Amino acid sequence: MQSLSSIRKKENGLGWLFAAPAILGFVIFVLGPMIASLWFSLTDYKVASQAHFIGLDNYVHLFDGTDQFFYKSLGVTFYYVFLSVPLQIIVAFFLAILLNQKVKGLAFFRTVFYLPTIVPLIASSMIWMWLFDPDLGLLNVVLRALHLPESQWIYSEGSVVPTLVLMSLWTVGGTMIIFLAGLQDIPRHYYEAIEIDGGNALHKLVYITIPLTSPTIFFNTIMGFIGGFQVFVQPYVMTQGGPNNSSLFYTFYLFREAFTFSNMGYACAIAWVLFIVVLIFTAFLFKTARKWVYYEGGGA
Amino acid sequence: MKNRGLSWGRILLYTVLIVGSLFCMFPFYWLVRSSMMDLSQIFLIPPKWIPEPFVLENFLQPFEELSFGRYFVNTFIVVAGTLAGVLLSSTISAYSFARMRWNGRDKVFAVLLSSMMLPFAVTLIPSFIGWQALGMVNSYVPLVLPSFFGGGVFNIFLLRQFYMTLPRELDEAVFVDGGNHFTIFTRIILPLSRSAILVIGLFTFLNTWNDFMGPLVYLNDESKFTLAIGLQQFQGIYSAQWGVLMAASLIVVLPAIILFAIGQKYFMEGIALTGIKG
Numbered sequence: 001m002q003s004l005s006s007i008r009k010k011e012n013g014l015g016w017l018f019a020a021p022a023i024l025g026f027v028i029f030v031l032g033p034m035i036a037s038l039w040f041s042l043t044d045y046k047v048a049s050q051a052h053f054i055g056l057d058n059y060v061h062l063f064d065g066t067d068q069f070f071y072k073s074l075g076v077t078f079y080y081v082f083l084s085v086p087l088q089i090i091v092a093f094f095l096a097i098l099l100n101q102k103v104k105g106l107a108f109f110r111t112v113f114y115l116p117t118i119v120p121l122i123a124s125s126m127i128w129m130w131l132f133d134p135d136l137g138l139l140n141v142v143l144r145a146l147h148l149p150e151s152q153w154i155y156s157e158g159s160v161v162p163t164l165v166l167m168s169l170w171t172v173g174g175t176m177i178i179f180l181a182g183l184q185d186i187p188r189h190y191y192e193a194i195e196i197d198g199g200n201a202l203h204k205l206v207y208i209t210i211p212l213t214s215p216t217i218f219f220n221t222i223m224g225f226i227g228g229f230q231v232f233v234q235p236y237v238m239t240q241g242g243p244n245n246s247s248l249f250y251t252f253y254l255f256r257e258a259f260t261f262s263n264m265g266y267a268c269a270i271a272w273v274l275f276i277v278v279l280i281f282t283a284f285l286f287k288t289a290r291k292w293v294y295y296e297g298g299g300a
Numbered sequence: 301m302k303n304r305g306l307s308w309g310r311i312l313l314y315t316v317l318i319v320g321s322l323f324c325m326f327p328f329y330w331l332v333r334s335s336m337m338d339l340s341q342i343f344l345i346p347p348k349w350i351p352e353p354f355v356l357e358n359f360l361q362p363f364e365e366l367s368f369g370r371y372f373v374n375t376f377i378v379v380a381g382t383l384a385g386v387l388l389s390s391t392i393s394a395y396s397f398a399r400m401r402w403n404g405r406d407k408v409f410a411v412l413l414s415s416m417m418l419p420f421a422v423t424l425i426p427s428f429i430g431w432q433a434l435g436m437v438n439s440y441v442p443l444v445l446p447s448f449f450g451g452g453v454f455n456i457f458l459l460r461q462f463y464m465t466l467p468r469e470l471d472e473a474v475f476v477d478g479g480n481h482f483t484i485f486t487r488i489i490l491p492l493s494r495s496a497i498l499v500i501g502l503f504t505f506l507n508t509w510n511d512f513m514g515p516l517v518y519l520n521d522e523s524k525f526t527l528a529i530g531l532q533q534f535q536g537i538y539s540a541q542w543g544v545l546m547a548a549s550l551i552v553v554l555p556a557i558i559l560f561a562i563g564q565k566y567f568m569e570g571i572a573l574t575g576i577k578g
Contacts, residue, residue, distance in 0.1 A: 011400050011401050011402060011481070012401075012402045012403055013402075014396075014400060014402075014481055015396050015400035015401065015402030015405060016396075016402055017396075018392050018393060018395055018396030018400060018481070018485075019393050019396035019397060019402075019405075019408065020393075021389040021392060021393050021448065021449050021450045021451075022389070022390075022393035022396075022397075022412060022449070022450030022451075022453075022456055023408060023412075023450075024449050024450075025389075025446065025449025025450035026411070026412055026415060026450070028449060029423065029427065029446050029449060030415045030418065030423060032426075032430075033422070033423035033426040033427050033430070034418075034422060034423060034426075036426035036429070036430070037422050037423065037425060037426045040425065040426060040429070095317075095320060098313055098316060098317055099317075101313060103313070103314075103317070109317050109320075109321060110568065111564060112321045112324050112325060113320065113321070113324055114567070114568070115324060115325075115328070115557070115560070116324055116327070118506055118510075118556050118557065118560050119510075119553050119556065119557075120509065120510035120512070120527075120528055120531075120552055120553065120556060121510060121512060122510075122512050122528045122531050122532055122552070123531065123549040123550075123552045123553045124327070126531070126535060126545055126546070126549045127327045127330065127331050127546070127549060128327065130330070130334065130542050130545070130546065131327065131330060133542075136342075136343050136345075136542075138330060138347060141345060141346070141347055145346065170323070170324065170327065173324070177568060222417075226417060226419070229419065230419055230420065230421065232512075232513060233512050233513070237532060237535070251419075251421055254421050258424075258425050258428075259517065264425055264429065267425050268425050268426070270421075271419065271421040271422045271424070271425065272422065274419050274421055274422070275418065275419055275421075275422050278417065278419055279417075282417055
């Protein structure tokens with residue numbers, strides 16, 4: 001017994017030591033930069049000159065309407081997120097349900113659906129740009145052959161965001177696999193019970209599948225929102241925010257202020273607004289989660 | 301009656317799956333076929349499905365006119381460094397959070413986990429300013445060094461989940477034999493969690509291979525570019541040469557696909573593992 005308690009005492013110091021890389025990493029690469037970012041956001045730091053404290057001027061400038069790009073990029077990002085996240089969740093969930101049936105070639109389909117997610121974004125951006133090319137891209141060639149109206153895809157203000165949403169569905173496989181894992185955890189006998197009561201497929205979906213996978217739906221929704229708010233590579237590579245700022249995604253706008261115009265202080269303020277937006281969203285989702293997320297343990 | 305309904309359902313099921321698969325695979329096919337065509341073939345309407353003749357010069361241009369060879373070496377340096385950092389530090393830190401008892405452990409872990417929700421934009425600018433002040437911009441240090449500090453919360457989380465499934469009695473047995481935590485970690489936990497470590501290695505390789513933002517921010521000299529940035533530069537120069545652009549893209553995609561083909565089983569397990577206890 002004595003040795004055990006001395007081990008426990010030693011464990012206290014050793015535990016911190018083993019965790020030290022992670023704790024130091026958090027302090028150096030997360031907490032420190034966060035504090036610095038907050039401070040910079042209250043200055044007019046532009047790299048070339050000294051930083052001056054200007055209070056909340058950056059934030060006032062963002063919200064008082066003088067920077068039209070701020071509202072534009074917020075609008076574009078919200079439009080994208082609210083279109084793409086629900087679509088991705090529904091498509092991924094639906095595909096996972098299909099693959100949870102007794103399907104021949106399950107491993108094959110799983111692999112095929114997952115494969116797009118491992119392609120470097122820069123490369124998939126190039127492939128899709130080629131497919132979206134208005135004159136010679138395959139998509140319009142096919143539409144022309146079918147005598148359907150053509151689209152300008154990423155090259156017109158109205159269609160650029162929906163086009164990027166369509167492209168985002170290409171990589172829905174990662175979310176699908178997580179759903180599939182969640183579905184496979186549901187005990188078979190729950191479904192059998194519904195069958196005995198004379199329930200149909202819809203009953204199974206509504207009373208068993210959705211409630212029991214709600215924690216996974218919740219997880220994927222949060223991840224989808226956080227990822228959606230931070231889309232960068234596609235607008236940077238494919239559209240440069242255009243045409244006429246119609247794909248000016250928020251992080252692209254932030255990147256441009258920081259690294260093209262060297263407005264570092266201002267860009268930090270832009271980053272903090274994003275952080276607050278993400279925070280409000282996750283808080284909201286967590287709050288509603290109590291109503292619709294079902295945990296089998298019964299807790300929370 | 302029931303049987304017939306079932307078979308219609310089956311047909312619908314397979315139709316959706318097959319159409320979905322075509323949607324997923326088609327861009328790959330178009331990438332490969334376009335990469336082997338010269339401009340006169342590529343712009344033919346109606347489009348040709350198979351190159352005729354096969355043109356392989358497109359694959360030489362990235363190496364001859366842009367330094368794709370060097371980009372490969374650069375990317376490997378960054379990937380190898382990051383892998384070393386992640387594998388070393390995440391395995392150790394996860395051990396502490398999963399199998400050691402210390403005051404404040406769960407609170408510290410919760411704080412670390414919550415940082416997963418932090419948009420990268422918040423830390424990007426001050427980190428850049430910091431590395432610049434240290435004179436490290438335009439080197440691989442900002443891309444590699446952070447991985448030695450914990451190796452990413454996500455990886456720690458995944459390993460911790462896995463470590464916790466290993467029986468505690470193993471530890472007690474080592475203590476009885478006079479061993480310590482270091483013995484448990486190196487002799488028991490590490491060998492038993494080989495598959496989880498492999499998962500982390502695979503994901504780290506892919507994430508680093510695919511990383512665009514990091515090299516974009518920190519690397520200025522063309523001679524130091526990674527493949528992702530090199531490819532982007534390539535796009536600016538050869539904007540309408542779709543055959544060459546597709547060949548260059550294929551060169552960047554291929555290693556990721558080969559790695560996926562090798563470690564496929566672990567990929568699927570790893571993704572599933574992260575989602576379940578989310």
